[in-house]
Each structure stands twice: as C-alpha cells, then as structure tokens.
Amino acid sequence: MGIYGKEDCAPSLQGLKRTRLGVTSALTGWLSGKTDTLLTLIANYGREREKRLLTQTLSLPALKGRISRAALMNEQDSTHFGYQTVPKAEKAQKVAEVFHSVASSYDLMNDLMSLGIHRLWKRYTVEMAGVRSGQKILDLAGGTGDLALAFSRKIGQEGSVVLADINASMLAMGRNKLLDRGACSNIEFVQANAECLPFASNTFDLVTIAFGLRNVTDKDAALRSMYDVLKPGGRLLVLEFSKPVSSPLARIYDAYSFSILPALGELIAHDAGSYRYLAESIRMHPNQDTLRQMMQKAGFERTDYHNLTGGIVALHRGFKS
Numbered sequence: 001m002g003i004y005g006k007e008d009c010a011p012s013l014q015g016l017k018r019t020r021l022g023v024t025s026a027l028t029g030w031l032s033g034k035t036d037t038l039l040t041l042i043a044n045y046g047r048e049r050e051k052r053l054l055t056q057t058l059s060l061p062a063l064k065g066r067i068s069r070a071a072l073m074n075e076q077d078s079t080h081f082g083y084q085t086v087p088k089a090e091k092a093q094k095v096a097e098v099f100h101s102v103a104s105s106y107d108l109m110n111d112l113m114s115l116g117i118h119r120l121w122k123r124y125t126v127e128m129a130g131v132r133s134g135q136k137i138l139d140l141a142g143g144t145g146d147l148a149l150a151f152s153r154k155i156g157q158e159g160s161v162v163l164a165d166i167n168a169s170m171l172a173m174g175r176n177k178l179l180d181r182g183a184c185s186n187i188e189f190v191q192a193n194a195e196c197l198p199f200a201s202n203t204f205d206l207v208t209i210a211f212g213l214r215n216v217t218d219k220d221a222a223l224r225s226m227y228d229v230l231k232p233g234g235r236l237l238v239l240e241f242s243k244p245v246s247s248p249l250a251r252i253y254d255a256y257s258f259s260i261l262p263a264l265g266e267l268i269a270h271d272a273g274s275y276r277y278l279a280e281s282i283r284m285h286p287n288q289d290t291l292r293q294m295m296q297k298a299g300f301e302r303t304d305y306h307n308l309t310g311g312i313v314a315l316h317r318g319f320k321s
Helices: 020-045 048-058 061-077 088-114 117-129 146-155 168-180 219-229 247-269 272-284 288-297
Strands: 078-081 084-087 136-140 160-165 187-191 204-210 230-241 301-308 313-319
Touching (some): 078 088, 084 088, 088 117, 088 168, 088 272, 117 146, 117 204, 117 230, 117 301, 117 313, 136 146, 146 160, 146 168, 160 168, 168 187, 204 219, 219 230, 219 288, 230 288, 288 301, 288 313
Parallel strands (some): 136 160
16 A cells, blocks of 8 residues: 555556656556546655656656646546545535435544544644633534534633534534533534635634535635634634654554544444545645645635644644734
8 A cells, every 4th residue: 555545546656667658658548537636645645756756757748738638627627525536516415425424423433533532632622722701603514513512611601602514414413412411502503515604704703624624625715715704813723634744654544544444434334435535535635734825825814733643633723814
C-alpha cells in the first residue's frame, strides 16, 4: 500500500521512473479522467521525489494538453466523492446516503475508530472557542450534538446554540440524544446546507464545523457563507481530519484507515463502503496550509491551525474583521 492508500487508486510510481515515453503511453488515458484526483493526492501526500517526477511528466506537451482539458472539465462539472470523480450535482446525495446509513451507529463508531480520542479533540475545540454567557453559536454538521451540548452549558439560558446539519437522519439522532439528556432549552435544530446558510448576516458570535467540511461539495462557498453569518469579531473553528506530520505516522494511519476502518464499519454498522469513503475523503481534503489559505480567501483574518494527534486532526481558526 503506497501513499494512495490502496493499490488501484493511482499508477505505480516505480513504473513512472522507467522512461518519460513509457509514462506518456501508460498514463495519458488514465489521467484524462482522473487528473484532479492524482494532483490532489500527490500535493497532499506525495514525497518530494514523486512531486518532481509528476512535474516532469506533466511537462510533456501532448499529455499536458489533454490533462489541461480534463482538469478544466473536472473543475467545472465534477468533484470528488472519496477517490471517485462524480458530477457536482450528485455528491450531496451520495454523502447523504452515507450518513443515512451510519447515523444509528455514529457515536459508537466514533468511539471505536478513535479509541475515544475524538472526545479530547472536541474538548480542545470548546476550550479554543472562548464562548461566554449569552452568546449565539452555530454548530454546523452538528451530527449527534457533542459540541452543541458542551456549548449550551457554557452560554446559559441567555445564549443560544443552533445545531445545523444537512442530513435529516443525523439531525434526528442529535435531537433525540439531547432531548434524552434534557439539554434542549437553549438549542435549536435546523436542517441546513453549509454552502448557503439560511441565517441573516452578522448573527453568530461563533461558528463551528467538526468533521463536516470535507463532505461539502463547494468548500469555498461554505466558508464564505460562514463568514457572512458571523458577527464582526466572531470566530470560525474548523475541526477536521488532516495530514499527519510525520511519514511513519502517515504509513501507520494509511494501513489503519484502509484495512481496519472498513472492517469495523462492516462489523458494527454493516457498511464497509461508507467507512472506506471516510478514509478516501480524508485523503482528498485540503491539507493544513491549503485550508488556511482557503479561509483567508473567504475573508477570515488572524488564521492559524493547531495539529492534534500528530496532524491526524487539525483545528483551524479564523476571525471576521
């Protein structure tokens, strides 16, 4: 298993070393349909020698022309669903199917997959939020409500939390869980798309999105929408899987992600495919620096990020001026 996580996701990099002519004949057809996927994987996870080799390969005029046309088509009409390239109009439905399938076992799988460490990541997020009594908070992709519950306790009855999720099954699980805990007096539940939030500008003191941004089709649009609904001086926190900072950890993480996670998914949720998508979607998500640049492009200032568990997860932060 290489940097791609599974054998059939990309051409052999050893084969690429042989001759530039061989590279052209072997990869032209493959690349014309999967250029965007290859470029993203190499940029995020490739070693320096692999990046140099790709650069040399792309310098060939005939191949470069075909890749440019394919990349333009991909950018305009398609996006990633894991390692698949799908029409943009279909991604939201495919992601919805994943979360309809896993909703009932979501909390249990989170504990098993992370060995409970996800609770520490979320606790750190709450600490970095700096919320105060009476504030208004939007928790996007709020799922089963872990962050919303923690925030509701900090802001008191004078404040309010909106737990929003695009997926009805996840939203129902979160609502039922928080109702069972008697924690809904200052929490509102809204089904909403992060790309076009149904809230007035300058509404919230804090917006959070935990393990949800990678599933959004148009991440730039979502970041702009989050910026819009924040009050001036408000902050955005993005907790998301990211790129491990060391090669040994990355190799261990790849082996775990593509072998153990699908097996756990099949055993507990009877759905290996959804957890294979989870592993693939993480690899296709922008790395730490790229996401920070995307936040800056959306208007956020004083952006930074904090690597957690060796960069397996990162917490990004930005402020609205």
